[in-house]
Amino acid sequence: MDNKSALFSKLVNHYRQKPISFHVPGHKFGRGFNPIGKSRYKDLLTIDLTELNGLDYLHQPKEVILEAQQKLAELVQADYSFFLVNGSTSGNLAMILATINPGEKIIVQSNVHKSVIDGLFLAKANPIYINPALIPQLGIAGCVDRQALADMLIQNSDAKAVLLTNPNYYGIGADLTDIAKLVHQYKIPLLVDEAHGAHFGFHPSFPASALVMGADVVVQSTHKTLSAMTMGSVLHVKSNFVDVERLKLFLSMVQSSSPSYPIMASIELTYSWIKEQGACLWEKQLDAISWLYENTIGLKNIKLITDIDKCYYKDPLKIIIQTKNNLFTGFNLQALLEERGIYFEMADLYNALAIITLGNSFRDVMRLKQVLFEIDNVISLSLIGSNEEMFRIAKEFTAIFDYNKGNSIPIEKVLYRRNISLPVKEAIGEISAKAIMAYPPGIPIINYGEEITKEAIEYLLLLKSKGVKFQGLEDETNNYIRVLDRTNIID
Numbered sequence: 001m002d003n004k005s006a007l008f009s010k011l012v013n014h015y016r017q018k019p020i021s022f023h024v025p026g027h028k029f030g031r032g033f034n035p036i037g038k039s040r041y042k043d044l045l046t047i048d049l050t051e052l053n054g055l056d057y058l059h060q061p062k063e064v065i066l067e068a069q070q071k072l073a074e075l076v077q078a079d080y081s082f083f084l085v086n087g088s089t090s091g092n093l094a095m096i097l098a099t100i101n102p103g104e105k106i107i108v109q110s111n112v113h114k115s116v117i118d119g120l121f122l123a124k125a126n127p128i129y130i131n132p133a134l135i136p137q138l139g140i141a142g143c144v145d146r147q148a149l150a151d152m153l154i155q156n157s158d159a160k161a162v163l164l165t166n167p168n169y170y171g172i173g174a175d176l177t178d179i180a181k182l183v184h185q186y187k188i189p190l191l192v193d194e195a196h197g198a199h200f201g202f203h204p205s206f207p208a209s210a211l212v213m214g215a216d217v218v219v220q221s222t223h224k225t226l227s228a229m230t231m232g233s234v235l236h237v238k239s240n241f242v243d244v245e246r247l248k249l250f251l252s253m254v255q256s257s258s259p260s261y262p263i264m265a266s267i268e269l270t271y272s273w274i275k276e277q278g279a280c281l282w283e284k285q286l287d288a289i290s291w292l293y294e295n296t297i298g299l300k301n302i303k304l305i306t307d308i309d310k311c312y313y314k315d316p317l318k319i320i321i322q323t324k325n326n327l328f329t330g331f332n333l334q335a336l337l338e339e340r341g342i343y344f345e346m347a348d349l350y351n352a353l354a355i356i357t358l359g360n361s362f363r364d365v366m367r368l369k370q371v372l373f374e375i376d377n378v379i380s381l382s383l384i385g386s387n388e389e390m391f392r393i394a395k396e397f398t399a400i401f402d403y404n405k406g407n408s409i410p411i412e413k414v415l416y417r418r419n420i421s422l423p424v425k426e427a428i429g430e431i432s433a434k435a436i437m438a439y440p441p442g443i444p445i446i447n448y449g450e451e452i453t454k455e456a457i458e459y460l461l462l463l464k465s466k467g468v469k470f471q472g473l474e475d476e477t478n479n480y481i482r483v484l485d486r487t488n489i490i491d
């Protein structure tokens with residue numbers, strides 16, 4: 001048996017013994033699966049098992065799952081590591097629920113993923129939002145400034161935790177070492193949503209992980225930049241300020257009581273592979289990325305972002321492209337790439353973002369280079385004039401979004417009140433009953449309980465005109481928005 005991936009081996013061995021199953025899951029190794037999908041799912045279904053003797057149980061692990069989690073903790077220098085089968089979403093929920101009591105203050109970076117907002121609601125927390133600095137070069141939010149956080153902590157010395165997202169979706173983040181020291185002076189934990197940094201610390205050219213930089217609880221999506229199946233994620237703890245038993249309780253509440261063994265085994269396989277191969281696992285991809293930068297210098301209209309403001313690090317596995325002078329939006333670039341069979345992770349008004357992982361070959365990157373040159377020519381042939389108006393709207397909104405979070409009422413006063421549907425254009429001045437976001441990245445543009453500003457609506461309509469996919473708007477056409485029924489707003 002392969003002891004390095006003992007959970008995976010146990011699943012495989014169980015099937016090999018030709019057991020007769022009278023338990024769930026009902027497909028029974030795939031035999032009872034719809035024949036149309038059988039050939040695709042075939043091998044995976046043979047290890048899609050349940051909590052049988054010898055296979056341990058995620059929510060009270062004593063054997064093989066516990067050992068796998070302990071090995072992971074050792075690898076990342078955590079006190080405890082936990083497998084998550086419901087994504088970083090479940091990790092963020094549990095992290096907040098485990099550290100904040102109802103009504104307590106938590107200082108939270110304002111541009112967080114919706115799962116953090118949801119966690120704040122479920123915990124009945126009192127969030128105090130802190131705005132990240134903007135990265136003008138990319139037109140996106142960067143990281144929280146240490147001094148701004150220090151000031152915020154002086155004003156809110158009764159806060160019970162600080163929660164940051166580091167890195168952001170684009171792989172841009174800050175060194176958290178000093179921030180962690182600052183937070184610890186208040187004897188409270190630093191919680192970090194590191195969903196996009198699961199690979200950090202495993203190669204010298206990757207940034208250090210938040211945990212190593214001193215964070216107390218860190219959530220990572222193993223399925224995003226590493227190799228686990230979708231939803232496979234992890235949560236690490238290294239802290240004197242966190243009650244681990246309480247954390248375990250909430251982890252079991254926010255995750256399925258039938259955790260997926262293929263997902264858990266894929267998390268285990270990911271880390272046993274890294275442990276065995278070490279940093280050299282990524283050499284091919286990193287070579288390909290260097291090659292891409294060297295061989296795209298000749299692009300006339302497209303630029304690949306290599307240098308970022310020195311107060312940040314940039315994850316080398318994220319490729320950010322823009323058109324020079326913002327000739328085209330990131331959405332335009334993404335569409336042009338897709339027309340040629342290249343699918344990026346996401347786009348925004350300014351940038352298009354690719355993620356390179358262990359799943360990418362040199363050939364993929366060569367094809368990307370070829371397509372970038374093709375698009376470069378298309379762009380020069382079809383000068384579309386100025387996008388000035390669009391960028392004015394975006395900039396005005398970003399200013400409001402980042403610096404005016406105050407005008408809102410608590411989420412719980414929103415979710416339990418009656419709401420009505422209004423055409424988007426008529427909603428200015430109303431209170432939003434939903435969190436509205438482009439997905440990805442899943443960061444609310446208008447949050448629950450926020451007053452809907454003219455700038456936010458203009459920005460929303462702008463994104464809509466670019467074909468952005470939304471969550472939180474009323475209908476499929478995205479023409480309606482849910483707002484609080486004014487007759488029901490008491491305070």
Ligand SMILES: Cc1ncc(COP(=O)(O)O)c(C=O)c1O
Pocket residue numbers: 086087088089090092112113115165169193195196221231233440441442
């Ligand atoms: C910053 C951030 N945190 C958390 C999540 C949720 O991660 P998951 O998809 O693993 O639930 C995402 C998803 O995109 C994210 O971007």
